[in-house]
Amino acid sequence: MDPRPAIDLRGLTRRFGERTALADVTVSLPEGATLAVLGRNGAGKSTLLRILATLLRPHGGEAVVLDEPLPRRAWALRARIGYLGHEPLLYRDLTGRENLEYHARLHRVPAARIDQLLDAVRMGARAEDPVRALSRGMAQRLAVCRAVLHEPRLLLLDEPLANLDPGAAALVEPLIGRASGLTRVLTSHDPHAALREADLVLGLQGGRPAFTAEPARLDPARVEELYR
Amino acid sequence: MGPPPHIHGRGLRGLAVATTAVVAAALALVFFYAPLDSDQGFVQKIFYIHVPLAITALCGFVLGGLLAIAHLRGGHSRWDLRSYVAIHMSLIFAVGALITGSIWAKASWGHWWVWSDPTLTSFLIVVLLYATYQPLRFSIEDPERQARYASVFAVVAGAFVPMNFIVVRLAQGVVHPRVLTLTGGHLPGSMRLTFTVSLIGIALLYATLCKLELSAKRSRIQLRRLRRQLLGEDAVGYARRSAAPS
């Protein structure tokens, strides 16, 4: 196992004008492990994910992701991370297949991979329908395909199972779940489900880290406190 | 608690005194020293305020663009604040140039507006463009993005200013000669002296007003920062109007 961590953050800070969205976040995640980020709405979970995804620049502190320091080497990192945010990032007037083809061209991925993924999430039949005609669950499945299309090494998942029924959730599990074996950072509205999956838990409160611990050593009361 | 509070506005008093002195000297020269123009009479003296206002405004716009480049390259918000103040003040001076130009046109030609002067026309276009600077700023909510986008605007607009002047001159200068100038740039010595002093006076006025505005804004930002440190994040209300508070 590579001793260098997949993610190494020290004192990470991000502001929005006068408001501090993240302050002093320090965490280290080994490769292949899963980090769960917990906290209330507005605690900074999505901001942290977006920084890791290179969509936002950090304003302070240090961040090294997959051996690339951010923000300097953000461009080198993009091919190796997969991001699944709140929005599916799909054009509603294009079909599922056309959307994936667009992303495939941007990421230089061969077309065969699209079919492979569509079959894996059982969206092959509906791939020729425009995204606006799909249910949110189906759009989410397509979004998962988009996120893993280029075979990333690191997955950043912002509430990945939102809008997915248990059947669909089972379909995407091998792609973005623990079974994928990839390094993952995920947030979830359901702290208990997140704790089951995680190797490491980071609790955020008002942008600041409340605790960093392994789930086994975590006192449930501290998790409750986050959401109070 | 952070670095000791900075006293803003150092040097402002000296600058203001210098400005007052030069402006007073310029006024004296304009009214008592400069000769009366044979064609246009007394009204020609507007030239001594109109052209310096125009020149200062134009340099100010270009300066705003240069400061914006510094902001984009370095990312420090103080450059953005300087750029904002430079452009804001230049816009005011440019409107002043338009108004004095219009008065001069009325007095010389009987019309409040003439299309045949390329400089005046170019100024109108430039004012129309820079008048969108503040609406643009205030319609972007994220402060970092606001500063960045404003700097992009300032750079593009700053590059646009000289190009605009050249094209308008080419379009109109061919048919109509420039009307609101004097003898094709050959100023007699006394007029040249008066003009130079006026130009320096207006430029100093620009610098003083910019420094004043910068000091006021910086003090306010510092105050807000201190309040936030002492009283907590939520004690300080959201700043509605401003350029790059931090």
Place this chain on the structure above:
Amino acid sequence: MRTVAAILRKDLVLELRTLETVPAMVLFSLTTFVIFHFALNRATVAGQLAAGILTGTLLFAAMLAVNRLFVAEREQGGFDAFLLAPVDRSALLVAKALALFVFLAVLEVIALPAFALLLLGPSLGRPLGGLVILLALADVALAVVGTLVSAIAVHTRARDLIGPIIALPLLIPALIATARGAGPLLAAHGATLPAGRWLLILALYDLVFALLAYAVFDFLLED
């Protein structure tokens, strides 16, 4: 290059499928011609007047497209999708400018004959070649400035209002060159080629703004 092609293809497919922008530009232009007929109370126009009406109408129609250019990116997460890709970010500028150029070209294919039919007195046949060259350069100007301003405006609150008020003053030099260049072409027994001066001005304007846009575009995308 391949990135530009991918984005351009996506935008053209989207436009063909939704038909949002180009039909609106065409209808707007045709209606504007009708309005000018009534506003000026003239059956035909020629020379500089015709050039002014044509150029002004194309300019305002371009503003419609400018307002829509990045809306899908903004509302459907297209910016994020692009920013996550390991590609040169200027490709977005080039692709969008090309798309806007295509929209304008399609508009002119319909609007020029319509103009000749509805309002123009002299025949369009002889000066057509010269006019096309002039408009091609003008379209580059509209495309580059339009894309740049659209990218600025799309993140503001007053999106549809901010775009035109910034773009129009910026485009005035291009408008001057286009309208003055077209004036003699649209006159009865007029010229067949626009004066070199106006073509030169347009070409220089295009070059300057293309370089400017290329230099600043990255700053509009980053966060």
